[in-house]
Amino acid sequence: MFEAIMTERQRKLRAEVQDFVKSVPRQLILDMDADRVKYPRDFVTEAGRRNLLGLRFPAEYGGRGLGWEDEIIAIEEVGVLGTALACAYVMPSIVGEALSVFGNMQQKERWLAPIVKGQKVAAEALTEPRGGSDFFGTTALARREGDHYILQGQKRFIVGAAECDFFLVYARTDPNGLPHKSISAFIVERGPGVEAEYLYGLLGTRGGGTGRLVLRDVAVPAENLIGTENGAAEIFYRMMVPERMTSAAGAIGMGRAALQIATRYSDQRKAFGEKLRRFEAVSFKIADSITALDAARGLVHATARCIDAGDNPNRSRRLVSEAKKFATETAWQVINNSMQILGGIGYTNIYPIERLLRDTRLIMIWTGTNEIMALIIQHEYYDEVLASKRELRDVEHDAPEAARTEEKVYE
Numbered sequence: 001m002f003e004a005i006m007t008e009r010q011r012k013l014r015a016e017v018q019d020f021v022k023s024v025p026r027q028l029i030l031d032m033d034a035d036r037v038k039y040p041r042d043f044v045t046e047a048g049r050r051n052l053l054g055l056r057f058p059a060e061y062g063g064r065g066l067g068w069e070d071e072i073i074a075i076e077e078v079g080v081l082g083t084a085l086a087c088a089y090v091m092p093s094i095v096g097e098a099l100s101v102f103g104n105m106q107q108k109e110r111w112l113a114p115i116v117k118g119q120k121v122a123a124e125a126l127t128e129p130r131g132g133s134d135f136f137g138t139t140a141l142a143r144r145e146g147d148h149y150i151l152q153g154q155k156r157f158i159v160g161a162a163e164c165d166f167f168l169v170y171a172r173t174d175p176n177g178l179p180h181k182s183i184s185a186f187i188v189e190r191g192p193g194v195e196a197e198y199l200y201g202l203l204g205t206r207g208g209g210t211g212r213l214v215l216r217d218v219a220v221p222a223e224n225l226i227g228t229e230n231g232a233a234e235i236f237y238r239m240m241v242p243e244r245m246t247s248a249a250g251a252i253g254m255g256r257a258a259l260q261i262a263t264r265y266s267d268q269r270k271a272f273g274e275k276l277r278r279f280e281a282v283s284f285k286i287a288d289s290i291t292a293l294d295a296a297r298g299l300v301h302a303t304a305r306c307i308d309a310g311d312n313p314n315r316s317r318r319l320v321s322e323a324k325k326f327a328t329e330t331a332w333q334v335i336n337n338s339m340q341i342l343g344g345i346g347y348t349n350i351y352p353i354e355r356l357l358r359d360t361r362l363i364m365i366w367t368g369t370n371e372i373m374a375l376i377i378q379h380e381y382y383d384e385v386l387a388s389k390r391e392l393r394d395v396e397h398d399a400p401e402a403a404r405t406e407e408k409v410y411e
């Protein structure tokens with residue numbers, strides 16, 4: 001983090017999280033990576049016990065009423081543990097957003113408070129086998145029958161599926177309606193018809209419980225509907241803020257972890273009788289990596305400030321997407337550079353860089369692929385520029401022949 005601009009409260013929070021991160025058993029990370037542990041429930045319980053989950057939510061539901069500016073500091077620290085643990089850590093922040101903003105008081109007491117306290121585990125189920133990018137093409141169905149909804153469909157790649165106590169599921173409640181006005185969000189607890197299995201031989205991010213969810217005519221009480229029927233578009237857009245901000249902040253922690261290893265290594269390891277850091281090819285990689293990491297951190301931090309300040313949703317959407325895309329791609333480059341600096345040993349499991357590299361590959365895919373981020377960024381930016389009046393200096397005129405409009409041909 002940028003030391004000089006951190007508040008005292010943020011420094012204390014960071015120290016608390018660092019203490020927690022230090023307490024995480026190394027064996028847990030190894031067991032998760034080896035798929036010996038299917039889900040790190042003790043880790044989540046401990047984070048909750050320390051009051052470190054869902055920091056943004058009100059104290060009455062177990063949070064600390066902090067802002068994004070604070071939460072990204074905590075997430076960066078947890079990020080050094082890798083994607084699976086960081087994801088388990090941020091899930092209450094993601095699912096909690098839907099409950100906190102759109103849930104009623106009973107729903108908050110029943111589901112928000114327990115996940116923020118680490119007593120229950122939630123999972124979010126958006127992605128379907130037919131595709132994740134096209135969220136509004138959701139095919140899972142929910143039909144109302146009396147005081148219940150009957151849900152059927154499949155979701156895949158659901159983190160925590162193997163172990164969670166409940167799922168936040170998006171399903172279509174109006175099969176003939178417009179895509180943006182026909183999906184609803186439900187809390188689905190484990191019970192008859194809810195089948196979830198630990199699945200997939202993942203490249204990295206193992207041990208996070210990622211699995212498939214099959215819903216076979218599951219009767220879900222109507223009071224488990226979050227927000228309004230057919231109104232989940234708003235919930236989805238809102239949830240994408242924590243979804244992507246947490247990926248962005250965690251990425252910085254992962255890049256930082258690898259870069260520190262490479263920096264120390266290049267100060268000790270010698271080649272041709274010189275420390276590696278004496279070769280420009282090595283030290284400039286360190287320079288480029290730390291510069292990129294600081295730039296990513298700066299963007300994530302500025303985005304957090306803008307969200308906390310209540311920026312308009314469209315600009316926030318662009319900034320959040322930029323932060324997610326840039327931070328995750330930066331982490332990938334930094335970890336790749338770090339591996340290169342270590343040479344052959346970096347490619348082995350003597351150092352954790354290979355695990356971080358495997359983990360980081362995922363974060364450019366999940367929580368909205370980076371192509372989808374680019375789609376959002378350009379869309380919002382075109383809208384912003386084309387809607388703005390040319391009231392500021394029109395720089396287009398600052399050319400000698402600017403007035404020759406006959407040369408400004410567009411078709």
Ligand SMILES: Cc1cc2nc3c(=O)[nH]c(=O)nc-3n(C[C@H](O)[C@H](O)[C@H](O)COP(=O)(O)OP(=O)(O)OC[C@H]3O[C@@H](n4cnc5c(N)ncnc54)[C@H](O)[C@@H]3O)c2cc1C
Nearest residue numbers: 124125126127131132133157158159365366367368369371
């Ligand atoms: C380990 C893991 C954990 C996950 N955890 C969860 C979870 O907890 N909950 C959850 O709901 N999902 C989760 N996901 C799903 C993840 O978010 C999706 O995989 C992701 O959104 C992409 O969806 P897809 O895999 O169906 O790819 P597709 O949507 O099929 O996309 C395939 C490719 O096409 C590109 N593409 C698609 N549409 C466009 C477009 N319009 N313009 C440009 N390019 C496009 C994509 O960028 C991508 O490169 C997880 C995935 C993995 C692998």
